[in-house]
Amino acid sequence: MREFGFSRNWGNKLNSNAFTTFRFKRKDKDWQLGETVRIVMSPRSKKRQVLCVATIMTKEQRYASEISDSEAIIDGFNDRWEMERALLDMYGVERVDNEPFFKYTLKRTREML
Numbered sequence: 001m002r003e004f005g006f007s008r009n010w011g012n013k014l015n016s017n018a019f020t021t022f023r024f025k026r027k028d029k030d031w032q033l034g035e036t037v038r039i040v041m042s043p044r045s046k047k048r049q050v051l052c053v054a055t056i057m058t059k060e061q062r063y064a065s066e067i068s069d070s071e072a073i074i075d076g077f078n079d080r081w082e083m084e085r086a087l088l089d090m091y092g093v094e095r096v097d098n099e100p101f102f103k104y105t106l107k108r109t110r111e112m113l
Contacts, residue, residue, distance in 0.1 A: 001038050002031075002035070002037050002038070003037065003038045003043055004037040006040070006042075007041075009076075010075060011075075011077065012076070014039065017107065018106065019105070020104065020106075022067070023102055024091070024100075025102065030102075032059075033057075038050055038052075039054050039106070052108045053108070053109050054106040054108050055106065055109050056104055056105070057105045059102055059103070061100045062100060062102075063100050064087055064097065067080050067101075084096070
């Protein structure tokens with residue numbers, strides 16, 4: 001089972017039964033609809049924490065300019081502008097403006113003890 005890593009828990013979304021995340025296409029094997037993954041906080045850190053097992057329920061392609069306020073809020077931000085600023089800080093204007101993201105919706109299927 002592959003690990004779907006997070007470095008931040010924006011708006012505590014990872015505590016919900018279902019949550020979204022926006023990711024660029026992976027250079028190796030991209031995430032697949034219906035794939036079961038292990039949700040891990042800080043995957044490359046000594047503070048690494050496995051939170052749960054989840055299934056990818058939806059996978060939708062979007063450009064940053066197409067992300068709505070409601071999508072940004074569900075994803076843990078106050079509005080789409082706050083989300084866009086965070087994306088620009090993380091990835092830079094060239095990538096954010098020109099590469100599509102995938103919006104994933106994941107649903108918890110098993111808790112980790």
